[in-house]
Amino acid sequence: MPELTIGAAIDDDAAQVQLDPRRFNRHTFWCGQSGSGKTYALGVVLEQLLLHTDLPLLILDPNADFVRLREVRSSAGEAEASRISGLDVRVFRSGHADGDPLRVRYVDLSPASKAAVLQIDPIADAEEYNILLHLEMVSETFDTAQMIRDLRASGDQMQARLANRMENLQVLEWDLWSRGAASVVDDVQERPRATVLDLGGFDHPAEPKVAALAVLEHLWARREERRPVLIVIDEAHNLCSPEPATAVERELTAKLVQIAAEGRKFGLWLLLSTQRPTKIHPNVLSQCDNLALMRVNAPRDLAELVEVFGFASDEAIRRAQTFAQGQALFAGGFIAAPTFVQMGERLTQESGGDVRVPLRA
Structure with a gap:
């Protein structure tokens, strides 16, 4: 059985850490505050899923962090580079970015x-x-x-x-509408290896939420087909708030709660990535059986994690306060025992990133 090698043990850098790919058939919660390396590390795991499984990925990407997922780094091994570059990875852009436009009907x-x-x-x-x-x-x-x-x-x-x-x-x-032409849901229905939806470039704040809603409704309407897909939602607090304020947000949250509660048996599996657990609807958070935890300092957030994820000890979760960038705790069904990990290197190009402060020469 293939294993997903994601890095090395923090306390023993000679010991590789691996995840069980079969256990991504449960919902996963990925958490880390700004600067913890959360998005980079998530890319490491998604690359491993692309290399070692046939599980299709649907990535809802609000910051265009994964739009270069099909572009291999020069440091990647020849075999891995060849495999990734040959995968069917489709990227749909919002706003005025170059590439295939993100449209729904x-x-x-x-x-x-x-x-x-x-x-x-x-x-x-x-x-x-x-x-x-x-x-x-x-x-x-x-x-x-x-x-x-x-x-x-x-x-x-x-x-x-x-x-x-x-x-x-x-x-x-809205620019979101295809006005009768092709819709991204048509591509999602084909189940390419990865479909990346760049949600961040729309002018109206409701457009990214409606784009996500259109795709999730499509998947739910066809759930009886039982065609697996991992739904990766980066910055998930934008789409799955515990207190949705608008009608669109309420519809979107209700759909995510439904998928969290009932979607697993149909092959609709969530991976939610965010900075704070308290920003995620509790009826979604409580359904997650896998945990990836990076640096978190806020006592309230740590207390929430301890309460929800009983398969990791209080001590293990609170150690997240001491993590350096790129370090994480993995616990739950996709790993044999709670393990502290220094994440490995990315194979593909990371987009996005912080804007640097201009300094005087």
Whole structure:
């Protein structure tokens, strides 16, 4: 059975540390404060999954940290470089970045999600919601301007109100929409080895959340196909807040809670990476059976981790306060026993990174 070599033991640098790839069929929580090396280290594990399994990865990437996942470093071994460069890794960019654009079809969203985008409450705005439910949108010919004109020309007051709402909110003008053309969910359905969604370049703050919602709804709607995929959510607090504030955030959080509770038996497995456990919805956090913990100083966060992850001792978790950059505790189903690790080197290029302070020469 292949093992995922991720680094060396902190107390014995000659002892390689390996994860059991079979145990990524449980949800994983990855945590570390800013500067701990969390994103770099996560890349080490994702590379190993690409090299040694056939598990497809769906990476929701808010900071464009993984958009170079198919670009191999010069320091990588020839065999590993050849294997990674030959993998089907698809990257979709938001905003004005070069590359394939990240687009989804509005018409593919569930009625509840369409209503959330348009800020329509099913009870308070019952008549508008009912019109939205029965509004026919043909994906191949979807034209937002024509739809608004048709609604206004209908002579129905509620349809005219819906048209005004669409126009006033301007959500149908978002760059996110494919307007009947190809959608990223079509690629996700093909299960390439990795699909990277760069969520950070959109203008409207709801667009990355709607992009994530569209993909998660698609996966859930087809869950009975039982086609495994590891859903990697970097900076997961942006998508899985314990206190969602908007209708879109509530729909997205509800879908993640559903996947966390029921998705494992369908092959929908989560890997949530964030700086603080208290920023993740507790009904998602409590479903995680694997833990990767990097440096964390906040006493409240450490107490939360101790309470949730009983398979790691209080002492082991609190040692995270002393970790240097790139050091981590791994515990749970994917490793034989709680282990302290100095993470290994990346094989692919890391994007993103901090902006340096300009210094005077």
